[in-house]
Amino acid sequence: MKTNELKLVYFSPTGSTRKIIMETARSFDLKSVSFDLSVYKEKKPVLKFDANDFVLFGIPVYYGRVPALFMDYLENISGNGTPAALIATYGCRQYEDALLELKNETEKRGFKVIGAGAFPAEHSIVPFIGARRPGKTDLKAASEYGIELNRHLRRESDFSGFNLLVPGNTPYRKYGKNMLFPKADNSLCTECGACAKVCPAGAISLSNPKKTDHKKCIGCMKCVRMCRQKAKSVNSLKMDLAERKLTKVCQNDREPEIFLEGKS
Ligand SMILES: Cc1cc2nc3c(=O)[nH]c(=O)nc-3n(C[C@H](O)[C@H](O)[C@H](O)COP(=O)(O)O)c2cc1C
Structure with missing residues (x-):
């Protein structure tokens, strides 16, 4: 063929x-x-x-x-x-x-x-x-x-x-339960909607980009990477924990x- x-x-x-x-x-x-x-x-x-x-x-x-x-x-x-x-x-x-x-x-x-x-x-x-x-x-x-x-x-x-x-x-392995959800910092977010447009899961509302639907969010971090205002991030305590855990096993x-x- x-x-x-x-x-x-x-x-x-x-x-x-x-x-x-x-x-x-x-x-x-x-x-x-x-x-x-x-x-x-x-x-x-x-x-x-x-x-x-x-x-x-x-x-x-x-x-x-x-x-x-x-x-x-x-x-x-x-x-x-x-x-x-x-x-x-x-x-x-x-x-x-x-x-x-x-x-x-x-x-x-x-x-x-x-x-x-x-x-x-x-x-x-x-x-x-x-x-x-x-x-x-x-x-x-x-x-x-x-x-x-x-x-x-x-x-x-x-x-x-x-x-x-x-x-x-x-x-197969079980999917992880402790997903890290990025949140918007209201003082930095300009509501430009860039994160909503690129979210692969359709989890961010275009009319209110400060809001993420946690039922849809897959924790992929695309919004964190894309936000020019650096308004999206994961809670710093949770992030510290993830960094410590992953540094040991990666x-x-x-x-x-x-x-x-x-x-x-
Ligand atoms: C929710 C989530 C779970 C992940 N699980 C693993 C994992 O089990 N093992 C691993 O080595 N990397 C894991 N990673 C890292 C990604 O597999 C890795 O960064 C990948 O290259 C991302 O691909 P992309 O840039 O095409 O999105 C995970 C990342 C995320 C966001």
Whole structure:
């Protein structure tokens, strides 16, 4: 089967996953089309892919899992024996069951996963962890991953016999309960609405950006990053605690890991 187009389906509130997926995609000799699911859509788009597409899925790891919001989007995404590869970025702690969950869930929906990559990146909650990653070496690994995937595509015509092994366990880890919710500082917020426009979960009201709906907020920190007035932040006591906890368990020198059929 000749592959005609590369489709990039990703969720990347703070941009690290996007950087890795774009670098991987550059190594393909195929035209690519992007579906950025970090832009809030009230109505989840229906995306159907064919056997002659190749889909790269990209997610950040949340609590060692696939973000719940990405899973909601996945409900409306289907393949038809479509070959695919996975990218997960994580904040230098662990990615635990995220790749396994993403593989199982995409394969249930008609995709055949032929490669997977876990890439350490800046921690979106505590940005001094993994600061400035993905860096040069990470991007080189992403580019080489793309070269290998492209080679697979050129060499193989039938992926039905592929059975890629990726790390992870079932039952999957439980989602964390102590989510950190950014709040607006009323004295700094100018109600410009920039945070409401970029919130991937549609949790901030455009008419009153000082208000966040905690039932919808996924704690991704995009509003904290985006606010020019620095009006959005997490309670400093909670942030101190998170920083102390994460500093103990994260390792800034973690390396990208690539899993391909017949290679680990
Ligand atoms: C709610 C939440 C949970 C997270 N859970 C993990 C985790 O379990 N392991 C880890 O190493 N990093 C974790 N991170 C960090 C992100 O996975 C990491 O920063 C990722 O690269 C962000 O991708 P993005 O820039 O594309 O949004 C978490 C971040 C958030 C906001």
